[in-house]
Amino acid sequence: MNQLQQLIASFPLIEDLISLKETLWFNPKLSAYQTGIELAPLSRADVIDAEDRLNRFASYIANVYPETKEAGGIIESPLVTIPKMKQKLEKDYSQPIFGELLLKCDSHLPISGSIKARGGIYEVLKHAEQLAIEKGLLTTDDDYSILANEKFRTFFSNYSIAVGSTGNLGLSIGIMSAKLGFQVTVHMSRDAKQWKKDLLRSKNVKVVEYEADFSKAVEEGRRQAEKDPTCHFVDDENSTDLFLGYAVAASRLKKQLDGLNITVDEEHPLFVYLPCGVGGGPGGVAFGLKLAFGDHVHCFFAEPTHSPAMMLGMMTELHDEISVQDIGLDNQTAADGLAVGRPSGFVGKVMEPFLSGCFTVRDERMYNLLKDLADTEEILLEPSALAGMTGPTKLFQEGKSYLENYNLTGKMENATHIVWATGGSMVPEDVMASYYAEGKKLDQ
Numbered sequence: 001m002n003q004l005q006q007l008i009a010s011f012p013l014i015e016d017l018i019s020l021k022e023t024l025w026f027n028p029k030l031s032a033y034q035t036g037i038e039l040a041p042l043s044r045a046d047v048i049d050a051e052d053r054l055n056r057f058a059s060y061i062a063n064v065y066p067e068t069k070e071a072g073g074i075i076e077s078p079l080v081t082i083p084k085m086k087q088k089l090e091k092d093y094s095q096p097i098f099g100e101l102l103l104k105c106d107s108h109l110p111i112s113g114s115i116k117a118r119g120g121i122y123e124v125l126k127h128a129e130q131l132a133i134e135k136g137l138l139t140t141d142d143d144y145s146i147l148a149n150e151k152f153r154t155f156f157s158n159y160s161i162a163v164g165s166t167g168n169l170g171l172s173i174g175i176m177s178a179k180l181g182f183q184v185t186v187h188m189s190r191d192a193k194q195w196k197k198d199l200l201r202s203k204n205v206k207v208v209e210y211e212a213d214f215s216k217a218v219e220e221g222r223r224q225a226e227k228d229p230t231c232h233f234v235d236d237e238n239s240t241d242l243f244l245g246y247a248v249a250a251s252r253l254k255k256q257l258d259g260l261n262i263t264v265d266e267e268h269p270l271f272v273y274l275p276c277g278v279g280g281g282p283g284g285v286a287f288g289l290k291l292a293f294g295d296h297v298h299c300f301f302a303e304p305t306h307s308p309a310m311m312l313g314m315m316t317e318l319h320d321e322i323s324v325q326d327i328g329l330d331n332q333t334a335a336d337g338l339a340v341g342r343p344s345g346f347v348g349k350v351m352e353p354f355l356s357g358c359f360t361v362r363d364e365r366m367y368n369l370l371k372d373l374a375d376t377e378e379i380l381l382e383p384s385a386l387a388g389m390t391g392p393t394k395l396f397q398e399g400k401s402y403l404e405n406y407n408l409t410g411k412m413e414n415a416t417h418i419v420w421a422t423g424g425s426m427v428p429e430d431v432m433a434s435y436y437a438e439g440k441k442l443d444q
């Protein structure tokens, strides 16, 4: 038997991945929260530290991004119910969704219009703070709105920031770094959309394009950044700062749920469905959710059938030592934010005791759901952001034993399902119209 045949013998689900079948995998290593948190290399204190840092920056953010003024410079997104979409899903899949269905609209986060406005912006701010404090220009007691002064922009222009991206991380890092005054280079994979490159160039961001996928863009970016001691490389595959920036979402979500009078406890379970690329975004959010809700939250990652990197890495426990190309997949997907062939090793290992499972979704279905959400709720998302939308349906259709094992079967009427909508508000109108048209084709 060759290596691949051996893997398939141990993990028969890989055969479904190879045949591009939509697949649902439950994590056999899911543990009690208390066990998991003791294994984690990061703690609640780390997430609180990140939240405090974002609070320190709030006056600066409100100053330079007036659209965040009303929220006091806190970059946050709405949490909304989507009852008409729920009806549509129940009808189309002939499957009731017990409990409430909500959408977390990171698609509408200010500044960069995707989940990357959490981790990406956080890492740039943290780096800026560290430089300014080291040089004695800033203390944590200052009002950070002073960072908008020309003096700071001149200071930061002596430093550079680089990142490798399929698009959205590049947008976040590029926009925020350029605003502070840094020189910034974004290494874009072939999946990156033209409008994202154009937008960045209009903001004086240097964009380097590759004919290869995400892993290659990151590798090249890392290599070039290493040569320059004044360059900070934002490492999407390994960064704990990105991860912590994402994790802050959970305590804010908790407040939003309180505001909607939604309880999460033993009798009221919470299910969250997160689109996954390299893993930092969904991993960070899920880690924060576990800190906030412990065993009462159940987190699932969603990936395209052509790029099930995290499912493959976690299932085989090979993490970043295996890629979807190793099982013959092409990593070609319309869900550009999820076009990642090799997962973050760091995130997969952290998630081992916390993640409930992963599932895959065909590109055609993401387009079709994009159209359905636009028709029913008038919310426009990019294809990647729809990956989680079939999660509740799949859970009820294929997750009976999971619900039984965790004593959830009788509680589902009280459940809350949150589909994490990770991007879309910055997509130009003509590009969105073509997505919608693509989704409509599939109705016939």
Ligand SMILES: *Cc1c(COP(=O)(O)O)cnc(C)c1O
Pocket: 114, 115, 116, 168, 169, 275, 276, 277, 278, 279, 280, 281, 282, 283, 337, 338, 382, 384, 385, 422, 423, 424
């Ligand atoms: C980046 C991204 C994700 C996934 O985040 P990762 O950190 O790569 O796992 C999901 N959706 C969209 C729209 C994204 O841009």
